[in-house]
Amino acid sequence: MKTWLALLCCGLSLTACGSSSSNSSGTVEAEATSNTSSTAVQTDSTETSTDETTDSTDYSAMSCEDNLIEALTLINQLRAESQTCGATTYPAVDAVTWSSALTLAAEEHSSNMANYNFFSHTGLDDSTVGTRVTAQGYEWSYVSENIAAGQTSVQDAVDGWMESEGHCINIMSENAQEMGLACAVNSDADYQYYWTQVFAKPLQ
Numbered sequence: 001m002k003t004w005l006a007l008l009c010c011g012l013s014l015t016a017c018g019s020s021s022s023n024s025s026g027t028v029e030a031e032a033t034s035n036t037s038s039t040a041v042q043t044d045s046t047e048t049s050t051d052e053t054t055d056s057t058d059y060s061a062m063s064c065e066d067n068l069i070e071a072l073t074l075i076n077q078l079r080a081e082s083q084t085c086g087a088t089t090y091p092a093v094d095a096v097t098w099s100s101a102l103t104l105a106a107e108e109h110s111s112n113m114a115n116y117n118f119f120s121h122t123g124l125d126d127s128t129v130g131t132r133v134t135a136q137g138y139e140w141s142y143v144s145e146n147i148a149a150g151q152t153s154v155q156d157a158v159d160g161w162m163e164s165e166g167h168c169i170n171i172m173s174e175n176a177q178e179m180g181l182a183c184a185v186n187s188d189a190d191y192q193y194y195w196t197q198v199f200a201k202p203l204q
Helices: 070-078 100-116 129-135 153-164 167-170
Strands: 005-012 031-036 083-085 088-090 140-149 180-184 193-202
Touching: 031 180, 070 153, 070 167, 070 180, 083 167, 088 167, 100 140, 100 180, 100 193, 129 140, 129 193, 140 153, 140 167, 153 167, 153 193, 167 193
Parallel strands: none
Antiparallel strands: 005 031, 005 140, 083 088, 140 193, 180 193
């Protein structure tokens, strides 16, 4: 397994990492990449509607095989408090909720990365997070994506995202209202574990 941290985040929003834009048709994309020394990581956003004060879930033991909807609580705990992303402090924002459509888009991308052994926001068919979400019948006004590779638990993936400015911004975006999260495993792939997190706001 590789021992460097590769972070990619993609957002179609006013606060996405790298370049930014607003969108109502689902065809624009912004991306950024950074590297540090650790395990390979790609992150994505999550959401929850449970009570953070009573959460006793061990996210360091939650793996690809578990019900990842429970990770909503972890993401919403982070969103419930101000967070420093890079050199900027972002205020607490509303909780996100789980989206089956966004999860299907995330599952498609994680499965493709794991099965075809690549790590990128762009699919082998040139798909983007926007086109993948749209293909699930989800009409959006904002969408962003974090991906991670190599982490064996939800906690490791989320920790990696929060340590990266662009991924942290995606998680703390006030534009995000819904989230999907998926993970796929292939022992023959370079990183074995591939995580995809998608945030979006429905088009109204």
